[in-house]
Amino acid sequence: MTQVLFALSDPARLDIVRQLDSGPLEMAQCCLSDPTMPKSTKSHLMKVLREAGVIRNVAKGRGRLLSLRRDDLDARFPGLLASILKVAPEA
């Protein structure tokens, strides 16, 4: 539980989750809130989200496909993701 909350407690990571809320995205299409962020930082953000069980990151062609593990999260923590995603990004 705390690992998931921690993964979502960073603005850049939460922004990624918001993007994936509309559906899976290729890694290259997933934009960072700060476009100057190095690629290694982007990989690290994805790693934290993946290890916490928030996203799936699978090989697809020459890239990676990212998706939100909504069903797993809803099963483990009912209502948590919905309550977080319904709050406006600036709040």
Next chain:
Amino acid sequence: MTQVLFALSDPARLDIVRQLDSGPLEMAQCCLSDPTMPKSTKSHLMKVLREAGVIRNVAKGRGRLLSLRRDDLDARFPGLLASILKVAPEA
């Protein structure tokens, strides 16, 4: 939002919130999950929770009274606290 999630993303802090879920507690009555934790660490945990707007910490006699800011949290982040508190502590 991320500040609240961060405050709740630590097992010791989340445990304090669970205790305050039953009602306000004096600082001295609020137990830590790890009883060997120094008093300064306890104060710091309370500070993080207070600064994130999760708890209120007011002087009461010679001690401090801690309470959960449930109404404020429910107004800002509907459903968030409930979804977090209904998950078993060990999850």
